[in-house]
Amino acid sequence: MASSLIIGQYVPSQSMIHRLDPRTKMIIIFLFVVFVFFANNFMSYGWLTLFAAFTALSTKIRLRYIAKGLTPVWFLIVFTFFLHLFVTHEGDILFRIIGFPIYSGAIAQGIQISIRFFLLILFTSMLTLTTTPIEITDAIETLLNPLKRFRFPVHELALMMSISLRFIPTLMQEAEKISKAQASRGVDFKTGPIKDRIQAVVPLLVPLFVSAFKRAEELAMAMEARGYQGGEGRTKLRALAIERIDWYAFIIFTFVLTGLFILRQ
Amino acid sequence: MKSWRALDLSYGAIFICLMAIGANITFWFPFLAIPIGGVSVPLSLQTFFSILAGMFLGKRLAAFSLLGYLFVGIIGVPVFAQMQSGVFVLFNYTGGFLLSFVLVGYVTGLLSEKINQKNMISTSSIAFIGVFVNYIIGVSYMYLAMNTWLGLTIAYQAAWIGMVPFLIKDLVLAGIAAVVLLKMIDRMPSTAYH
Numbered sequence: 001m002a003s004s005l006i007i008g009q010y011v012p013s014q015s016m017i018h019r020l021d022p023r024t025k026m027i028i029i030f031l032f033v034v035f036v037f038f039a040n041n042f043m044s045y046g047w048l049t050l051f052a053a054f055t056a057l058s059t060k061i062r063l064r065y066i067a068k069g070l071t072p073v074w075f076l077i078v079f080t081f082f083l084h085l086f087v088t089h090e091g092d093i094l095f096r097i098i099g100f101p102i103y104s105g106a107i108a109q110g111i112q113i114s115i116r117f118f119l120l121i122l123f124t125s126m127l128t129l130t131t132t133p134i135e136i137t138d139a140i141e142t143l144l145n146p147l148k149r150f151r152f153p154v155h156e157l158a159l160m161m162s163i164s165l166r167f168i169p170t171l172m173q174e175a176e177k178i179s180k181a182q183a184s185r186g187v188d189f190k191t192g193p194i195k196d197r198i199q200a201v202v203p204l205l206v207p208l209f210v211s212a213f214k215r216a217e218e219l220a221m222a223m224e225a226r227g228y229q230g231g232e233g234r235t236k237l238r239a240l241a242i243e244r245i246d247w248y249a250f251i252i253f254t255f256v257l258t259g260l261f262i263l264r265q
Numbered sequence: 266m267k268s269w270r271a272l273d274l275s276y277g278a279i280f281i282c283l284m285a286i287g288a289n290i291t292f293w294f295p296f297l298a299i300p301i302g303g304v305s306v307p308l309s310l311q312t313f314f315s316i317l318a319g320m321f322l323g324k325r326l327a328a329f330s331l332l333g334y335l336f337v338g339i340i341g342v343p344v345f346a347q348m349q350s351g352v353f354v355l356f357n358y359t360g361g362f363l364l365s366f367v368l369v370g371y372v373t374g375l376l377s378e379k380i381n382q383k384n385m386i387s388t389s390s391i392a393f394i395g396v397f398v399n400y401i402i403g404v405s406y407m408y409l410a411m412n413t414w415l416g417l418t419i420a421y422q423a424a425w426i427g428m429v430p431f432l433i434k435d436l437v438l439a440g441i442a443a444v445v446l447l448k449m450i451d452r453m454p455s456t457a458y459h
Contacts, residue, residue: 029352030352033352033353033356037414087418120353120356121351121353124341124351124352124353125341125351127340127341127351128340128341128342128350128351131341133340133341133342136340136341137340140336140340153268153269153329156268156269156274156329157329157332157333157336159274160274160277160278160281160329160330160333161278161281161333161336161337161340163274163275163278164278164279164281164282164285164333164334164337165337165342167278167279167282168281168282168285168286168342168344170282171279171282171283171285171286172285172286172293175286175290175293175294176293179293179294199441201294201310201438201441202441202444202445202448204294205445206445206448206449208283208286209283209445209449210449212279212282212283213276213279215275215279216272216275216276216278216279217272217275219271219275219278220270220271220272220274220275220276223271223274223275224271228271230268230269
């Protein structure tokens with residue numbers, strides 16, 4: 001249960017988007033997140049939506065699965081729309097809902113901001129749907145490489161992230177076990193005042209800490225036994241490479257951005 | 266600058282995992298959903314764990330580990346509250362709380378390095394300072410986010426008033442963090458506590 005939540009994101013496939021270098025995907029997504037804010041009319045939003053839909057379709061992931069990943073944010077999108085509906089006072093009054101005037105400008109702005117939210121979430125989720133976490137940490141390591149000049153420990157950050165990705169499911173299972181162990185001892189946390197319930201955290205967290213620290217020490221010992229000496233001269237099992245398909249992706253994206261600046265007012 | 270040892274990195278990684286569990290703690294310990302006025306508000310232990318990261322790991326490693334936590338979330342592993350992930354979460358109005366964890370870890374780490382005496386008063390005061398750092402940055406960011414890129418106008422005071430119940434919760438948890446630290450302090454390996 002717990003582990004499926006973590007792995008549940010990535011969908012293996014051989015689509016074009018999957019085959020792109022993770023760095024290409026990250027750069028394009030980063031730029032997309034910035035340039036979404038430049039869209040300011042229905043034409044430019046429509047253009048970006050078209051591009052996002054095209055990308056989503058070419059991942060060959062079933063749309064129902066993508067939509068399922070978006071369920072937690074639907075509420076936010078709808079909420080934003082209604083908030084703008086009541087707060088914005090621009091344009092003509094179209095009609096009234098229980099005495100509240102609804103302006104035409106409010107509907108337009110509500111729709112636009114909701115689309116912006118939707119695009120941001122849809123497009124950023126493309127990265128994790130089509131890229132394994134290990135590929136992403138590798139990409140982060142190479143993309144942040146220039147920071148090494150300022151003595152920022154890039155390799156160590158990436159390694160720490162990879163270790164935590166390995167251990168998150170393990171520790172989640174551990175938490176589940178502890179909660180069951182305490183329940184089997186007959187501890188009833190479900191009733192009683194809030195103060196008691198918050199205090200009940202202590203007997204649950206102390207064992208969690210103890211086992212987590214033990215794991216950390218064992219891992220460190222194993223790393224040192226295998227001669228881990230930091231990032232210098234370390235080689236990779238899978239090296240990242242920018243290929244022709246990545247250049248095509250950049251060309252398409254440049255075309256999309258050009259279109260955006262032509263269509264916006 | 267001292268380079269990281271394997272032990273430092275594995276402890277840093279473990280705290281990333283603990284942050285991930287703390288963000289969604291009600292998933293495993295459902296009794297921690299606290300009913301406030303008929304709606305049950307899921308408790309999150311992120312502030313709690315970031316304070317403990319500072320106290321256990323020290324300022325440098327804590328800040329580094331919590332930065333790693335943000336990156337793990339940004340790359341799309343659902344480690345933020347409500348199983349959220351992605352760079353988008355940082356731009357949301359609660360993003361400031363996430364960003365502030367790095368500083369919370371640093372400040373609590375700095376203070377517990379400076380104060381050698383470990384008792385209930387000293388550790389809980391450090392934890393309270395951590396919570397205030399968290400909320401000052403978090404609420405200010407929320408105000409900024411709402412009034413600029415989210416396009417909603419709210420007053421600074423209103424942002425604070427909305428967060429008061431959460432602040433109380435986190436202050437209580439900060440007290441618990443002090444208790445946990447004192448219970449764990451003998452079991453901590455001396456290597457990680459520097």
